[in-house]
Amino acid sequence: xxxxxxxxRSIAELARIEVPEEELDHxxxxxxxxxTFVEQLAEVNTDGVPPxxxxxxxxxxxxxxxxxxxxxxxGILANAPGAVVLRDSPQAPAQGGFFTVPKVVE
Amino acid sequence: MTELANLTIAEACDRxxxxxxxxxxxxxxxxxxxxxxxxxxxxxxxxxxRALDEAKASDARRAKGEAGSLEGIPLGIKDLFCTEGVPxxxxxxxxxxxxxxYESTVTAxxxxxxxxxxxxxxxxxxxxGSANITSYYGPVENPWKRRSDPATKLVPGGSSGGSAAAVxxxxxxxxxxxxxxxxxxxxxxxxGIVGIKPTYGRCSRWGIIAFASSLDQAGPMARTVKDCAxxxxxxxxxxxxxxxxxxxxxxxFAKALSGDIRGLKVxxxxxxxxxxxxxxxxxxxxxGVEWLKAAGAQPVEISLPYTKYALPTYYIVAPAECSSxxxxxxxxxxxxxxxxKTLDEMYKKTRAAGFGTEVRRRILxxxxxxxxxxxxxxxxxxxxxxxxxxxxxxxxxxxVDVILTPTAPTPAFAIGEKSDDPVTMWLNDVFTIPTSLAxxxxxxxxxxxxxxxxxxxxxxxxxPFDEETVFRVAGVMEDAAGFTARPEGI
Numbered sequence: 218x219x220x221x222x223x224x225x226r227s228i229a230e231l232a233r234i235e236v237p238e239e240e241l242d243h244x245x246x247x248x249x250x251x252x253t254f255v256e257q258l259a260e261v262n263t264d265g266v267p268p269x270x271x272x273x274x275x276x277x278x279x280x281x282x283x284x285x286x287x288x289x290x291x292g293i294l295a296n297a298p299g300a301v302v303l304r305d306s307p308q309a310p311a312q313g314g315f316f317t318v319p320k321v322v323e
Numbered sequence: 324m325t326e327l328a329n330l331t332i333a334e335a336c337d338r339x340x341x342x343x344x345x346x347x348x349x350x351x352x353x354x355x356x357x358x359x360x361x362x363x364x365x366x367x368x369x370x371x372x373r374a375l376d377e378a379k380a381s382d383a384r385r386a387k388g389e390a391g392s393l394e395g396i397p398l399g400i401k402d403l404f405c406t407e408g409v410p411x412x413x414x415x416x417x418x419x420x421x422x423x424x425y426e427s428t429v430t431a432x433x434x435x436x437x438x439x440x441x442x443x444x445x446x447x448x449x450x451x452g453s454a455n456i457t458s459y460y461g462p463v464e465n466p467w468k469r470r471s472d473p474a475t476k477l478v479p480g481g482s483s484g485g486s487a488a489a490v491x492x493x494x495x496x497x498x499x500x501x502x503x504x505x506x507x508x509x510x511x512x513x514x515g516i517v518g519i520k521p522t523y524g525r526c527s528r529w530g531i532i533a534f535a536s537s538l539d540q541a542g543p544m545a546r547t548v549k550d551c552a553x554x555x556x557x558x559x560x561x562x563x564x565x566x567x568x569x570x571x572x573x574x575x576f577a578k579a580l581s582g583d584i585r586g587l588k589v590x591x592x593x594x595x596x597x598x599x600x601x602x603x604x605x606x607x608x609x610x611g612v613e614w615l616k617a618a619g620a621q622p623v624e625i626s627l628p629y630t631k632y633a634l635p636t637y638y639i640v641a642p643a644e645c646s647s648x649x650x651x652x653x654x655x656x657x658x659x660x661x662x663x664k665t666l667d668e669m670y671k672k673t674r675a676a677g678f679g680t681e682v683r684r685r686i687l688x689x690x691x692x693x694x695x696x697x698x699x700x701x702x703x704x705x706x707x708x709x710x711x712x713x714x715x716x717x718x719x720x721x722x723v724d725v726i727l728t729p730t731a732p733t734p735a736f737a738i739g740e741k742s743d744d745p746v747t748m749w750l751n752d753v754f755t756i757p758t759s760l761a762x763x764x765x766x767x768x769x770x771x772x773x774x775x776x777x778x779x780x781x782x783x784x785x786x787p788f789d790e791e792t793v794f795r796v797a798g799v800m801e802d803a804a805g806f807t808a809r810p811e812g813i
Contacts, residue, residue: 228690228691228694229687231690232646232674232686232687233650233653233667234674234675234678235675244684244687247745248684248688251684251688252691254635254638255636255639255692255705257632258632258639258705259704261629261632261707261711263707263708266708266710266711268703269707271567272524272760272761273567275570278563278566280563292424293424295424296420296422296656296657296658298654298657299660316656318655318666319662319663319669
């Protein structure tokens with residue numbers, strides 16, 4: 218499979234990565250080479266072979282669905298750029314807070 | 324003080340127990356090495372003050388008779404493990420300023436065993452690379468040099484390149500690594516040390532920054548087989564916080580080093596001798612077979628027919644999982660944010676500025692192979708071939724107990740070499756990727772030096788959860804190899 222500029226542009230859009238227009242050609246070449254390399258799998262007969270989703274030879278464990286963690290909004294927000302932590306006073310424990318993002322609703 | 328840094332973990336445990344020196348003295352000796360060898364760029368974050376505080380606490384525990392299995396042993400931690408309050412970068416710009424509010428299970432287990440953390444070790448960005456040249460914090464230098472050309476800086480392998488270089492240079496007694504397609508074993512081979520990727524599920528992935536979740540596995544890197552066995556014993560164990568963590572008992576791996584491998588069948592896969600395999604690598608492999616024969620084991624030629632499809636399978640599965648895992652880096656909850664006028668623009672600018680070229684490439688490939696219309700042709704196909712590759716091993720293990728192969732097709736190469744074409748770089752992992760796809764334990768140990776004075780490693784592959792046999796055979800090979808060489812000046 219050979220990818221052209223516009224295909225790379227739309228993959229980058231899906232991946233939410235801004236790619237400068239002048240890099241698209243080079244990237245298209247690189248990604249096409251990689252796809253050509255992986256496409257050798259087409260020659261393998263996989264009829265009737267179930268896909269392998271995990272190597273762990275076990276079923277996913279089940280547990281009771283209850284809240285076992287939480288109650289530290291300041292810890293959750295500690296690494297967030299531009300986060301707002303709500304407290305009654307500077308010394309008081311955090312009551313809650315917000316992640317912040319650019320305005321999404323006009 | 325240099326003498327203390329040359330000890331093995333086993334020796335240091337023994338002598339700490341006898342009171343010949345303290346954890347503080349041992350830690351100081353390693354802090355001094357870490358500082359004097361800063362030029363190798365093995366560490367991203369050094370934590371000497373914290374280490375000395377931990378060492379004091381360790382000596383106090385010992386005085387009270389509460390010593391753990393790695394009490395007072397200074398280790399380095401690959402900067403992919405979240406460490407509470409200590410910056411954790413994954414060697415990526417996108418995690419700028421990130422200080423985890425929690426500790427990964429593996430590092431918590433090591434702490435519980437009494438180990439001291441000297442700092443966070445350099446790696447390829449998000450563990451994507453085979454030469455430790457994709458780190459935002461710059462390449463790591465291998466302490467080993469070519470005899471013919473000591474001025475050229477060589478790569479330590481990757482992605483756990485900082486871990487391998489720090490262990491080889493005696494800056495740490497051991498280090499944690501992670502391995503997705505060879506990231507423990509290939510750097511261990513390039514730096515002349517021992518490293519094991521245990522069975523998938525052996526070590527908890529909780530708190531390890533995810534690359535490809537169906538492949539990622541943590542493991543130890545150290546200078547002897549026994550040291551790796553001791554470290555793995557402390558790192559491993561069931562963890563309900565990782566749903567793929569195996570509810571299996573952790574054996575005393577060091578006890579497995581009985582030295583007796585009589586009657587054991589060792590598989591020698593014929594597909595691992597491709598045309599163009601470096602002659603020296605083939606020769607050291609043959610030597611390994613001879614050592615095992617001399618110790619009473621029986622080499623058996625085996626066939627793993629789907630081997631050649633492992634690399635293309637991996638380069639669909641791993642990027643697919645990476646594109647999904649790395650979707651979380653959006654500038655909202657942690658790390659770097661580049662402002663934009665809209666939410667989408669902020670995402671795109673943040674991710675463009677935050678990811679390096681190799682990571683970007685893999686995210687794009689992964690996004691493509693998972694996208695509507697291509698999923699079956701690429702991702703589902705790769706998952707099917709992955710099963711055929713795993714079945715190759717299952718069949719082989721019906722007749723053999725362990726498999727011996729080279730770890731990497733070449734010794735360490737120069738920084739800057741092989742970096743023009745991503746696929747050429749990926750060929751480094753041609754012998755390690757099949758094991759990863761099958762989830763099996765794989766250990767690399769140094770077997771000898773190339774004619775140019777560089778370490779060459781051999782890989783032992785075991786049955787699932789049979790690390791004990793892998794360690795037992797590795798112990799015998801280590802004795803036979805008698806690898807005592809050290810990097811010049813170390």
